[in-house]
Every structure is written in structure tokens, then in C-alpha cells.
Amino acid sequence: MAKSTLSPPVFFYLLLLLSFDSGILLKLANGQGKTWCVAKPSAGDAALASNIESACKYLGTRGLNCTKIQQGGACYDPNTLINHASFVMNTYYQDNRGQEHACYFTNSGLITVSDPSYGSCQYA
Ligand SMILES: *[C@@H]1O[C@H](CO)[C@@H](O)[C@H](O)[C@H]1NC(C)=O
Numbered sequence: 163m164a165k166s167t168l169s170p171p172v173f174f175y176l177l178l179l180l181s182f183d184s185g186i187l188l189k190l191a192n193g194q195g196k197t198w199c200v201a202k203p204s205a206g207d208a209a210l211a212s213n214i215e216s217a218c219k220y221l222g223t224r225g226l227n228c229t230k231i232q233q234g235g236a237c238y239d240p241n242t243l244i245n246h247a248s249f250v251m252n253t254y255y256q257d258n259r260g261q262e263h264a265c266y267f268t269n270s271g272l273i274t275v276s277d278p279s280y281g282s283c284q285y286a
Pocket of ligand 1 (some may be wrong): 225226227228229
């Protein structure tokens with residue numbers, strides 16, 4: 163009698179679950195699954211500086227570091243807070259297996275499906 167495999171309530175429940183994690187929706191839309199985290203262009207300097215400090219502190223505890231955004235590092239240029247913050251925020255995000263909450267940064271992080279790498283500055 164019932165031919166559909168998913169009854170409507172189950173389908174809507176799944177949709178609801180998915181809609182809570184826009185990172186999952188981005189991954190589905192992307193097809194390849196990989197996403198990156200960057201700083202929102204609207205983020206203020208104080209937030210960016212704070213993100214750099216906290217991400218670098220965390221990375222130090224993970225055997226990683228922020229040398230790539232320091233002078234002489236591959237991601238130093240352009241020498242802007244948003245560039246430096248984006249790079250280390252993404253390193254933090256990837257170290258946390260791309261979980262959506264790891265790109266929140268008090269609403270100053272943005273998950274993207276395009277690889278932000280440029281030149282010799284390779285994002286994880
Ligand atoms: C920073 O990390 C890189 C890669 O993990 C490593 O090769 C390098 O030696 C580290 N540098 C410092 C100063 O710890």
C-alpha cells in the first residue's frame with residue numbers, strides 16, 4: 163500500500179536536521195566535501211586580532227604554529243589583519259575537522275567552498 167520509502171514526517175525531520183548545519187548543506191552543494199574558513203570582510207580589527215591570538219595559542223598546543231603569517235612566511239603578504247586572520251582561522255577550522263562551530267569566532271568566521279589559497283600561501 164505505502165510505496166514511498168520516506169514518509170513525509172521523516173523527510174521533514176531530516177531536512178530540519180540538515181538545515182541546522184549550514185556547513186553540511188555547503189558540503190552537499192559543493193559535491194567535493196571540502197570547505198574552508200575565512201574571516202568575514204565585515205569583521206572589525208579587534209575581532210580579527212583576537213582571532214589570530216586565540217587561534218595561534220590553540221595551534222601551539224596542537225604542535226602547529228603561526229609562522230606562515232609572520233614576516234618571511236608564505237602567507238605574510240598581503241600584510242593585513244584579515245589575511246592573517248583568515249589563514250589561521252582556517253588552520254584552526256581544519257584541525258577541528260571542519261566542524262561548523264570551529265568557524266564561528268563570535269560570528270566573524272565564514273565557511274566557504276572555494277579554496278582561499280593564493281601563490282605559495284596554501285590553505286590547509
Ligand atoms: C611550525 O610548524 C611547521 C609545520 O608544522 C614546522 O615545520 C616548523 O618547524 C614549525 N616552526 C616552529 C618555529 O615551531
